[in-house]
Amino acid sequence: MIRGADLARFWELLQRRLGWTATDQDGAQTATVLSARAAAHGLSEREYLNRLAEPGWDGETAELAEALSITETYFFRHSDQFRILRDQALPARIAARAGQRVLRLISVGCSSGEEAYSLAIEACRARPGSDWILAVTGVDANRRMLAKARTATYAGWSLRETPDDMRRRWFRPAGDEFRVADEAVAIVQFLEQNLADEAPHLWQPGRYDVIFCRNLLMYLTPAVADRLIRHLTDSLAEGGYLFLGHTDSLGSDPDDLEVFHDGGTVYYRRAQQPRRESRPAPAPPPRQNETGAGDDYERALGLLRDDRFADALDVMRAPSGVRELLMRGVLLAQTGRVEEARDAAHRLMDIGGPHPDAHHLLGVCHELDCAEQAAGQYRLAAYLDPAFAMPRLRLGLLFRRRGDDRGAVAHLQPALELLVREDEERIVLFGGGFGRLALTTLCRAELEACGVRR
Numbered sequence: 001m002i003r004g005a006d007l008a009r010f011w012e013l014l015q016r017r018l019g020w021t022a023t024d025q026d027g028a029q030t031a032t033v034l035s036a037r038a039a040a041h042g043l044s045e046r047e048y049l050n051r052l053a054e055p056g057w058d059g060e061t062a063e064l065a066e067a068l069s070i071t072e073t074y075f076f077r078h079s080d081q082f083r084i085l086r087d088q089a090l091p092a093r094i095a096a097r098a099g100q101r102v103l104r105l106i107s108v109g110c111s112s113g114e115e116a117y118s119l120a121i122e123a124c125r126a127r128p129g130s131d132w133i134l135a136v137t138g139v140d141a142n143r144r145m146l147a148k149a150r151t152a153t154y155a156g157w158s159l160r161e162t163p164d165d166m167r168r169r170w171f172r173p174a175g176d177e178f179r180v181a182d183e184a185v186a187i188v189q190f191l192e193q194n195l196a197d198e199a200p201h202l203w204q205p206g207r208y209d210v211i212f213c214r215n216l217l218m219y220l221t222p223a224v225a226d227r228l229i230r231h232l233t234d235s236l237a238e239g240g241y242l243f244l245g246h247t248d249s250l251g252s253d254p255d256d257l258e259v260f261h262d263g264g265t266v267y268y269r270r271a272q273q274p275r276r277e278s279r280p281a282p283a284p285p286p287r288q289n290e291t292g293a294g295d296d297y298e299r300a301l302g303l304l305r306d307d308r309f310a311d312a313l314d315v316m317r318a319p320s321g322v323r324e325l326l327m328r329g330v331l332l333a334q335t336g337r338v339e340e341a342r343d344a345a346h347r348l349m350d351i352g353g354p355h356p357d358a359h360h361l362l363g364v365c366h367e368l369d370c371a372e373q374a375a376g377q378y379r380l381a382a383y384l385d386p387a388f389a390m391p392r393l394r395l396g397l398l399f400r401r402r403g404d405d406r407g408a409v410a411h412l413q414p415a416l417e418l419l420v421r422e423d424e425e426r427i428v429l430f431g432g433g434f435g436r437l438a439l440t441t442l443c444r445a446e447l448e449a450c451g452v453r454r
């Protein structure tokens with residue numbers, strides 16, 4: 001028989017490890033889990049609690065998350081929020097990301113994955129062209145739910161709110177169950193993460209276009225929930241959208257977020273910051289002996305990795321060498337200053353003669369106005385440096401957009417091989433915020449769409 005004091009201590013430890021607030025959750029279930037976990041380690045309940053109070057033992061935290069978390073979810077849960085996503089959030093974010101053609105969405109507390117796949121389906125439906133990179137991340141602490149999510153296969157009950165037309169288009173029968181369409185599965189990745197722990201890799205500033213964090217905050221203590229909300233807000237792009245569960249509220253004036261009401265639902269948008277150039281009293285520039293051109297370049301590269309284009313541009317305002325000028329050109333293109341980006345590319349060629357990266361940059365600029373010119377520039381870049389994967393990839397995507405699958409395959413196949421060895425810096429400069437793995441996945445998916453089985 002478990003004593004009330006042991007149960008209370010167990011709850012205190014769950015709070016410390018998983019950020020959970022003691023709820024009216026079934027006390028008998030909690031007691032059963034305590035006994036079972038203690039027995040699994042050959043310990044008495046008291047010994048188990050003592051061990052759990054010590055630092056480390058993350059594997060056991062994961063076991064507890066698995067045994068005790070509440071995981072109820074289904075596809076297109078709260079349809080009003082998906083309507084706002086479809087009609088407002090995605091069109092606005094697609095317009096904002098037109099220069100980069102990248103959209104990132106995240107389901108925080110994704111459970112068995114229905115929410116992440118619902119986001120993926122909506123993102124695929126909204127995708128303006130095949131060269132857009134879409135990425136959905138699902139995060140949860142519950143390993144068993146994540147394993148289920150990775151199967152992408154669900155019982156009909158999970159689709160109880162899925163309209164018939166969506167069911168037909170985005171699911172295929174798999175025995176008695178339904179499997180999510182490959183196109184949507186391909187853009188989703190699941191990560192195990194205890195959200196009560198620090199996770200800087202998840203919360204890079206300005207990273208996400210859309211965040212869903214629904215039916216999780218209510219299980220967390222106020223301190224853990226507040227910290228998570230701060231991370232969510234900071235990692236939203238300016239103008240990015242945040243959707244919470246119907247019982248979660250951030251009050252009427254949350255920091256850095258605008259609040260919107262639509263029918264029965266509330267949602268949030270990250271406020272636009274005033275442009276850095278117009279901010280008063282910028283920090284004085286570092287003295288020459290404090291930081292050199294190399295440090296500035298590394299700093300700008302780091303900021304570019306985090307999609308902080310305006311900040312990186314600030315660092316690269318007076319490029320001192322060829323690679324700094326290339327970086328500035330890339331950042332200008334990323335922030336929509338295409339004419340200036342072209343000037344930077346031409347200056348690069350004036351300084352150093354034929355320059356594959358400068359031609360690639362010109363290609364990126366021309367994709368906005370003339371696909372033929374863009375293709376010509378990419379060809380030149382690939383000719384000047386046969387090991388350069390990025391122009392091959394872009395050429396493949398251009399051909400795909402044009403409906404020329406044979407032409408696309410001729411570029412995508414070498415791109416796929418070259419990506420393995422592509423220079424890391426070029427991936428940061430030209431990968432639109434995506435790493436080698438995501439670009440390789442894109443390349444493979446496009447080849448498959450062209451009918452090439454690998």
Ligand SMILES: C[S@@+](CC[C@H](N)C(=O)[O-])C[C@H]1O[C@@H](n2cnc3c(N)ncnc32)[C@H](O)[C@@H]1O
Pocket residue numbers: 018019065069070071072073074077108109110111112115139140141142145193194195196213214215216219245
């Ligand atoms: C009720 S489900 C919500 C599913 C989905 N977001 C929805 O609204 O349909 C809550 C999820 O939060 C997860 N969760 C609870 N505490 C967590 C923590 N500390 N870290 C990560 N995930 C956690 C649980 O494992 C569970 O899968």
